[in-house]
Amino acid sequence: MLVPFTLLALLVRAAWPPLYRLDAAVTDALHRYGLDHPDWVRLMSLWTDIFAPHPLRLATGAVAAWLLLRRSPRPALWAVTTMAVGGLLGALLKLLVGRHRPELLDPVARASGLAFPSGHALNATLAAGVLLLVFLPFAHDRRPLRWALWAGAVLIAVVTGLSRIALGVHWTSDVVGGWLLGLAVLAATTAAFRAGRARPGRRPARNGREGVEPELAESGPDGTAR
Numbered sequence: 001m002l003v004p005f006t007l008l009a010l011l012v013r014a015a016w017p018p019l020y021r022l023d024a025a026v027t028d029a030l031h032r033y034g035l036d037h038p039d040w041v042r043l044m045s046l047w048t049d050i051f052a053p054h055p056l057r058l059a060t061g062a063v064a065a066w067l068l069l070r071r072s073p074r075p076a077l078w079a080v081t082t083m084a085v086g087g088l089l090g091a092l093l094k095l096l097v098g099r100h101r102p103e104l105l106d107p108v109a110r111a112s113g114l115a116f117p118s119g120h121a122l123n124a125t126l127a128a129g130v131l132l133l134v135f136l137p138f139a140h141d142r143r144p145l146r147w148a149l150w151a152g153a154v155l156i157a158v159v160t161g162l163s164r165i166a167l168g169v170h171w172t173s174d175v176v177g178g179w180l181l182g183l184a185v186l187a188a189t190t191a192a193f194r195a196g197r198a199r200p201g202r203r204p205a206r207n208g209r210e211g212v213e214p215e216l217a218e219s220g221p222d223g224t225a226r
Contacts, residue, residue, distance in 0.1 A: 001184035005117075008177050012116050013097050023171040027102050031168045034108045041108045041167065048163040051156055053119050056127035057083055063134055067216075075213045078193045079130045086126040086185040090119055090178070102168055109167035117177035118170045121161035125182025128153035133190065136211030157182070 011019050034041045060083050067076035099116040113119075132153040139146040161175035193212050 001180050001187055005177060005180035005184060008173060008180065009093065009097055009116065012099055012173055012177070019173055023173055026165065026172045027104075027168060030166050031104055031108070034166060034168065035106065044163040044166045045109060047159060048120060048167060051120070051124050051160040051163075053087070053123040056123050057087075060127050060130055063131060067134070070216070072213060072216060074193070075134060075216065078189060078212060079134060082130050082185060082189045083123070083126055085189065086122055086182060087119075089185065090117055090122045090181065093117060093181070094119075099171075099174070102171060104168050107168055109169055111167075111169035115170055116174045117181050118161060118164050118174040119178065120164050120170075121157070121175040121178025122182045124160035125157045125179050126185060128156040129182065129186040133186075133211045134213075134216070137214045137217040140217060 034044075060079055064076040064079045067073070067079070094114040094116065097114070097116045099114055101111060101113075101115045132149055135149055136146065139149060157179065161179060164170040164175055165172055190212060
């Protein structure tokens, strides 16, 4: 994930003309659509507010607190660390790349700060991934529930990113960069968590099926086995 992200960041930093033309074409097309469809703009604005970085961080914090109540400090620490590392990297990279947001004559929405990578896309990817990997153990072998969790995570990440393009406050490459960086951070922290599981002698978890801590579904709120 870091390889395509780094390449994209370099192209953005260099203002590569083909990428700029593609970004501008998508932004112009969606901006015209938004001007003609105010209900679409309201829907995208509502979605982007609900799944903004701060509400997602609060949701992740609440899940971490719930994990602590279940006496599961390791996944709680992993969840908080993932969100914190991703957020700090996103803020730092915005400064390093220094890209400005689209400037439209008749904007349907406004946002402050620098553009690349999109903070909404990054944090939605991080939070969706964290919540998915925390709750997958409770799906057990129930395939419909597991697929529903995966579908919900993908929906949150994808639609949140698309809402930023639809509102004209981010270029398409900003959102793609946010998705890629979020996936890279998730992969890195999950790999570190997997390595940490080997120390107490726990079996390796199949993360895409069992989440980061399969034992979560095997213990009650007081940490005792069911």
